[in-house]
Amino acid sequence: MNGEASGTIVRVTRMPKSWRIFHWVNFLAVFAAVVTGIYIARPYYQAMIAEPAVRKFVMGWNRAIHLYAAITIDVLCVVSFYLYFLSRFERPVRKLLPTREHGREFFEVLANFFTFNRRKRFDSAELDTFNAAWFTLLHLLLLFQLFTGLQLYVYSLESGLSSVGGWWPWLMHVATDWTYWAFGGRMGVRWVHHFTMYLLLAWIAFHVYYEIWRTVYWREGDIAIAFGGEKIARRLPGTAAE
Amino acid sequence: MRVFGRGEGGGSADGIGARSESEYEALRRRCEERLRELEATEPLKQVHLPSLLRSEGMSRRTFLKWASATTALLFLPASFEKLVARAAAVMNRVPVIWVEYQDCAGNSEAILRADGPTIDELLLDVISLEYHETLMAPSGFQAEAQLEDALQAFRGKYILIVEGSIPTEGGFGFNGPRGESFLENLKRLSRDALAVIAVGSCASYGGIPAAYPNPTKAMGVWDIVKGKPIVNIPACPMNPANLIGVVLHYVLTGTLPELDYLLRPKFAFGYRIHDNCERRAHFDAGEYVEQWGDEGARNNFCLYKMGCKGPMTFNNCSIIRYNDGTNWPIGVGRGCIGCSEPGFWDKYAYERPMAGANIPVPGLWNMGIERSVDLLGVGLLTAAGAGIAIHAFLSAKYGKKSDEGAPGAPPKEKS
Ligand code: SF4
Ligand code: SF4
Numbered sequence: 263m264n265g266e267a268s269g270t271i272v273r274v275t276r277m278p279k280s281w282r283i284f285h286w287v288n289f290l291a292v293f294a295a296v297v298t299g300i301y302i303a304r305p306y307y308q309a310m311i312a313e314p315a316v317r318k319f320v321m322g323w324n325r326a327i328h329l330y331a332a333i334t335i336d337v338l339c340v341v342s343f344y345l346y347f348l349s350r351f352e353r354p355v356r357k358l359l360p361t362r363e364h365g366r367e368f369f370e371v372l373a374n375f376f377t378f379n380r381r382k383r384f385d386s387a388e389l390d391t392f393n394a395a396w397f398t399l400l401h402l403l404l405l406f407q408l409f410t411g412l413q414l415y416v417y418s419l420e421s422g423l424s425s426v427g428g429w430w431p432w433l434m435h436v437a438t439d440w441t442y443w444a445f446g447g448r449m450g451v452r453w454v455h456h457f458t459m460y461l462l463l464a465w466i467a468f469h470v471y472y473e474i475w476r477t478v479y480w481r482e483g484d485i486a487i488a489f490g491g492e493k494i495a496r497r498l499p500g501t502a503a504e
Numbered sequence: 505m506r507v508f509g510r511g512e513g514g515g516s517a518d519g520i521g522a523r524s525e526s527e528y529e530a531l532r533r534r535c536e537e538r539l540r541e542l543e544a545t546e547p548l549k550q551v552h553l554p555s556l557l558r559s560e561g562m563s564r565r566t567f568l569k570w571a572s573a574t575t576a577l578l579f580l581p582a583s584f585e586k587l588v589a590r591a592a593a594v595m596n597r598v599p600v601i602w603v604e605y606q607d608c609a610g611n612s613e614a615i616l617r618a619d620g621p622t623i624d625e626l627l628l629d630v631i632s633l634e635y636h637e638t639l640m641a642p643s644g645f646q647a648e649a650q651l652e653d654a655l656q657a658f659r660g661k662y663i664l665i666v667e668g669s670i671p672t673e674g675g676f677g678f679n680g681p682r683g684e685s686f687l688e689n690l691k692r693l694s695r696d697a698l699a700v701i702a703v704g705s706c707a708s709y710g711g712i713p714a715a716y717p718n719p720t721k722a723m724g725v726w727d728i729v730k731g732k733p734i735v736n737i738p739a740c741p742m743n744p745a746n747l748i749g750v751v752l753h754y755v756l757t758g759t760l761p762e763l764d765y766l767l768r769p770k771f772a773f774g775y776r777i778h779d780n781c782e783r784r785a786h787f788d789a790g791e792y793v794e795q796w797g798d799e800g801a802r803n804n805f806c807l808y809k810m811g812c813k814g815p816m817t818f819n820n821c822s823i824i825r826y827n828d829g830t831n832w833p834i835g836v837g838r839g840c841i842g843c844s845e846p847g848f849w850d851k852y853a854y855e856r857p858m859a860g861a862n863i864p865v866p867g868l869w870n871m872g873i874e875r876s877v878d879l880l881g882v883g884l885l886t887a888a889g890a891g892i893a894i895h896a897f898l899s900a901k902y903g904k905k906s907d908e909g910a911p912g913a914p915p916k917e918k919s
Contacts, residue, residue: 305809309790320790375895378903420776420818448816449851460881464888471892475899 272495274387276487278351284338285488291334292466296459298328303456329415336408342401357394364391375472380479387495396469403462410455413438417448528581535587535756542594542755548632553593560626570623577749577824578771591756595630598755599658600665601651602636603693605686606677606713606722607668610741611704612638622828624744631751634662644681655696663751664697666690669706669713670728671720690728699733699760700725703747705843708738715849726767733760736767740843745824746772766846777814777840780822783807801837812839813852819844
């Protein structure tokens, strides 16, 4: 870890600038996708613009923004999975290996959370296993939205053509047709796509709360990571990972 | 274009696959040869199409207009119009057996031309219907004997048209004087058929009889008949033009049309209602009917919020319409209920905003397929919020413990 020691307190970089950019772009894109997605499911405002229908695209814009946001999220998802394995900063996938050490760390963090403790018998200067698992869950949910969303999207390309060529609808069918059968047809796919939005919102709620709680409780400034990229870590003598 | 699905391996023929000039030329020669052969055979039924048209007061011009529309329906170039017209006249060379199971007879009704027949409906008079319980004069053993005759005479050559779903729960649905079950009847009749055409949503996927809780365990033809070419022409009822299209395709080319993953002919089901809807501009503009008879309804706004399932439904009624192109559901101001999609009664057929329907369906705690999403979702969010609030409160109240000893000196930030 690239940190400076100050007694038992070290200052560590937890998120390089690129990660922070990904984080906030991801947040904005998810936010935009939720707002526009709800409109698509149930248009909640009328277009009260004094223009002929052919010139105002209220639903059109909502769908466009939803898809732009989706593309952004999908690309970031791909980037994240790459970084999981090959990041030069830190490879979260290492923390996902089911070793005993990781298991212990996972439950240590959880135990802190549920017993209102600040006991830390692991190195908090690194990504902990609990957060690694929690972020992986996010990416899996986003990936699931990608498959179900593209399955809903490809209906409008039934001709098998698209502005970028026939390979695109073809690829979408290959990649997403399993959702059609898995969820019992288009309505089922719509259902799970819509419902997963709620799972994502719940994920965000927990994530934000957890980071704030951790900041207040552990007094390591975790919340600052998303902004400045750094936090401090208190190390117990003898447990510091060199 | 579908990459995989049930449609593949369903034993369908290659259909009109021509794309280039030379391919069309080859296809035209193939069709001509086929028509010559058919014209040389004995008609199974003595109908003379021109006189039939005359007796119904239809001019040759009307007929040619129909032929040109049907040519376009089948994705054929205009040079095929004459062939299509010739094929229509020899449709009486193809033996057809029509059976009816668990249904409302709506598809038979659709071809019965209660008032002013369309040419499509007239052509069903031309087809040699060897057996059709609802329409034929004989009944009981007499009808049974006629069926037997037809089975013997046209073994391996007849087209079996099935209307209605097939109950698979014992004790439901029997046919004929010997009380044969629908299930046995279908198995027996399909064995020697050239192909099976399922007409209407019930025969295709079980339709309304198969709706929750499906007391008779109703199924579609494709769930039961294996190893035979099957064509599904769903919708409630099917459009007679699509049935004529399939039969005409067979008469003209000797093959069945290209099918999609649900075994529906692509010429008819390759279109999404929403993409060919006259109200589509209002959808994109965000102008919706909010209530029956409101300002939006009077201005023909989009019916999405009244439950229109056009965005999920594939059918050509938005193009060819019903009753000789007179009108179609969305044209008269009500949404599409997705009648040509599998499971339409449980999943599509409600006049509620897409996300607000509340019809009981299995597996979702009877909360309604759409409404349940929001109920569950908001419930989940509320639970998450409550959990967070409780945890925050408990943290503030009890969370003083620490086995790190006394908290160290406040962190000193170094620059
Ligand atoms: S009325 Fe239905 S099919 Fe037509 S644009 Fe609106 S949602 Fe689509
Ligand atoms: S508009 Fe929809 S419900 Fe109506 S006939 Fe067409 S597919 Fe069926």
